[in-house]
Amino acid sequence: MRTFQVPFEREFEDRIFFGVLTLRQFLIIGCFVAFPxxxxxxxxxxxxxxTLVPIxxxxxxxxxxxxxxxxxxxxxxxRIIAFYTRQRTFLYRRAK
Structure with missing residues (x-):
């Protein structure tokens, strides 16, 4: 009977490319290298x-x-952008 290990992390990404890169990492690197x-x-x-390629x-x-x-x-x-762009509610209390 074959057994498979199940990762305990919920947000686990499979290493697809070359055994070390996830799909997200591969696409990010590809876009940032191909564009310049x-x-x-x-x-x-x-x-x-x-100047553009190394940066x-x-x-x-x-x-x-x-x-x-x-x-x-x-x-x-x-998360930083969401924090600064969402609407906030301020509660003011009188000093006694």
Missing amino acids: VVLALFSRSLILFV TSLLGLALAFIKIRGDTLTKYFR
């Missing part, structure tokens, strides 16, 4: 290519791999 390469190819500017690649790697308190960086940024 395509932009530099259409503009035919070496300076644009040399966006590092940003893509940070978004893909950095975790803060167990949450991915993208989820962390979404």
Whole structure:
């Protein structure tokens, strides 16, 4: 009889690409690397290519791999934006 391990984490992501990358990580890295390469190819500017590719690649790697308190960086940024954009209710009480 075959047995399978079930992860205890609810938000478990399968490692699909190369055994180390999840689908989310692969797409983030692919987008952040492909966009400046395509932009530099259409503009035919070496300076644009040399400056944009490392910056966006590092940003893509940070978004893909950095975790803060167990949450991915993208989820962390979404929570910060939601906190500052939602409507708040303030309760005022008189001092006695």
